[in-house]
Amino acid sequence: MTGNMRLIQYKTDGKRAVGLVAEDGVRAHPLQGYETVFSLAEASIAQNRPLADLVKAAASTETVDYVALLKAGKVLPPIEHPEPARFFLTGTGLTHLGSADARNKMHVTTHGSNAPESDSMKIFRMGIKGGKPEAGKIGVQPEWFYKGVGTEIVAPEAPMPLPGFALAGAEEPEVVGLYLVDSDGRPRRIGFTLGNEFSDHVTEAQNYLYTQHSKLRACSMGPELMIGELPQDIHGASRIIRNGKVLWEAEVLLGEANMSHSIANLEHFHFRYRMFRRPGDLHAYFMGAAVLSYGAGVKTQVGDTFEIDVPAFGQPLRNRMELEPDEGLVTVTPL
CATH class of the missing domain: 3.90.850.10 (Fumarylacetoacetase-like, C-terminal domain)
Incomplete structure (x- = not known):
């Protein structure tokens, strides 16, 4: 990706997921091992690793139709707290x-x-x-x-x-x-x-x-x-x-x-x-x-x-x- 990375949170098949928005802005690469941006941020702090590095390591080559998810009301706020x-x-x-x-x-x-x-x-x-x-x-x-x-x-x-x-x-x-x-x-x-x-x-x-x-x-x-x-x-x-x-x-x-x-x-x-x-x-x-x-x-x-x-x-x-x-x-x- 060029420029700043952008993430989304979404639901698919009843499960939560995090995605890295693709360069075309209409697709997203699911992050493996993370269901929320909150857990991703916690991992960045715990591992003392830049958030961007964790995202690069977790992003899969597969993509989901981000715009379709947005239109369907399946995109969540960009971060939430468990409490x-x-x-x-x-x-x-x-x-x-x-x-x-x-x-x-x-x-x-x-x-x-x-x-x-x-x-x-x-x-x-x-x-x-x-x-x-x-x-x-x-x-x-x-x-x-x-x-x-x-x-x-x-x-x-x-x-x-x-x-x-x-x-x-x-x-x-x-x-x-x-x-x-x-x-x-x-x-x-x-x-x-x-x-x-x-x-x-x-x-x-x-x-x-x-x-x-x-x-x-x-x-x-x-x-x-x-x-x-x-x-x-x-x-x-x-x-x-x-x-x-x-x-x-x-x-x-x-x-x-x-x-x-x-x-x-x-x-x-x-x-x-x-x-x-x-x-x-x-x-x-x-x-x-x-x-x-x-x-x-x-x-x-x-x-x-x-x-x-x-x-x-x-x-x-x-x-x-x-x-x-x-x-x-x-x-x-x-x-």
């Missing part, structure tokens, strides 16, 4: 050169053009000034949010659930860093994947103290996991598809060349907390979106499909938004 509660979903925003504009439009729409400069713009300017420190230095602290745990990850092509209480739901196309903490408490980066950090921007726009509430939603990742360093400049497209037609489309710019923070700086400010360095825990860190359909005035509807198409990550990530019933008042029962 989903130990898979932490977190992230940051205002890290890309286009993100502040999208976030500021939400502020202006809600509070008017004469409102004071938003905290979003202030923290974005802080990132521009100090988000890419010299090697070995600590830069400015980014925004941070908690999104959930592994139970909230939706597979590629699977429905994206919109809670009945939500005011809205829309896409956020992002790079996601995936990390496994080793037995010595060191975070080890497995690789990167494409993510849809699905959020409720109407709730967020009401008051920025509601930002965390707006993030407590499902998300999707994949379909492919990129091993190796993230390319500096990544281009793609984000689309809203309604009734089979493209309703909205915008260019997506990812990678450090388009970011106000370095990846190393984002990683430091997440993993400096000891609670995130517990051996055996898995982390997915969403690194920020550069463009939002909400910022462009699009009002999504139940039944819309989100399509994030970034060729560097292989096949597009697609999910159709479906409404969940509202559970009404949730009460607590005393013991």
Whole structure:
């Protein structure tokens, strides 16, 4: 293969498997001896061998029809934890050169053009000034949010659930860093994947103290996991598809060349907390979106499909938004 390796997880004949995506991007070579990417990462740590070396050694010459598996809904998220509660979903925003504009439009729409400069713009300017420190230095602290745990990850092509209480739901196309903490408490980066950090921007726009509430939603990742360093400049497209037609489309710019923070700086400010360095825990860190359909005035509807198409990550990530019933008042029962 040329360039970075990309892996998929899938089910076939009722069994789990891992595949190395072939150069044509439509087939995959099954990995012998590994049923999950998680076990592959564990083996890399235990054997002190680069993940790419293990993949090369395990890849068979046979191939499966990856695209057919994807269309059939048999491709899984790119990594999962055997204990989903130990898979932490977190992230940051205002890290890309286009993100502040999208976030500021939400502020202006809600509070008017004469409102004071938003905290979003202030923290974005802080990132521009100090988000890419010299090697070995600590830069400015980014925004941070908690999104959930592994139970909230939706597979590629699977429905994206919109809670009945939500005011809205829309896409956020992002790079996601995936990390496994080793037995010595060191975070080890497995690789990167494409993510849809699905959020409720109407709730967020009401008051920025509601930002965390707006993030407590499902998300999707994949379909492919990129091993190796993230390319500096990544281009793609984000689309809203309604009734089979493209309703909205915008260019997506990812990678450090388009970011106000370095990846190393984002990683430091997440993993400096000891609670995130517990051996055996898995982390997915969403690194920020550069463009939002909400910022462009699009009002999504139940039944819309989100399509994030970034060729560097292989096949597009697609999910159709479906409404969940509202559970009404949730009460607590005393013991």
